[in-house]
Amino acid sequence: MDEKKRELITQATAIYLKYGIKSVTMDEMARQLGISKKTLYSYVADKNELVELCVLLEHEGEVCRMGEISKTNENAIDEMLAISTSVAQELKKIHPSIFFDLAKYHPNALKMMNAHKREFVKGCVTDNLQRGIKQGLYRSDINIEVVATIYLATIDHIMLGDIFPDSHDKLDLIYQEFFSYHLRGIANNNGLEYLNELTKQNENN
Helix, strand or coil: CCHHHHHHHHHHHHHHHHHCCCCCCHHHHHHHHCCCHHHHHHHCCCHHHHHHHHHHHHHHHHHHHHHHHHHHCCCHHHHHHHHHHHHHHHHHCCCCCHHHHHHHHCHHHHHHHHHHHHHHHHHHHHHHHHHHHHCCCECCCCCHHHHHHHHHHHHHHHHHCCCCCCCHHHHHHHHHHHHHHHHHHHECHHHHHHHHHHHHHHHHC
16 A cells, blocks of 8 residues: 555544544545545545455554554563553544444454454453463463453453443443453452552552
8 A cells, every 4th residue: 555545544544433434425535535536536446445444554553553562561461551551542532333334334344353353452462361471460370262252252342332332432431441350350469469559659640
């Protein structure tokens, strides 16, 4: 993807995240982008392709963010805390209808998203669990496959609104509560002591 097209997809992604997908027609997208519809169609064949490219670009961004977090946080708990902050920030940007729109109108884009979660996101969770056990911060008896699967399934239900209907404007807060629940459930005594120390430091600051 050349830079000009990448910039257009980046801008389109921000528009979908702000207004939702169904509500933004291709005419409206062109208007928001400040280009003609003909120019927009010179980059993509239709709305489905545009949405799929937006999803792919979001995945690329997430891979870069998680890679940077992993490199700069050797401690498994610090890594997960940084991940939770990043995810919460991203959730604040998401329009309430995004996941419903994907499921109903763009099933292939949703399949791409689900495949990304199964492969990349689950891999990140698995790696973190293994790292935490090795560092003596997480319980050694964790069933990594089960915990990683439960983590992903819960995130899915939170985002789709199955667990907390009509709470899309609070997705980041709900995620942070779930994340705290998850981290304290997998931490051993050493990990809990470290978490409590971090909490005290944050309170003092």
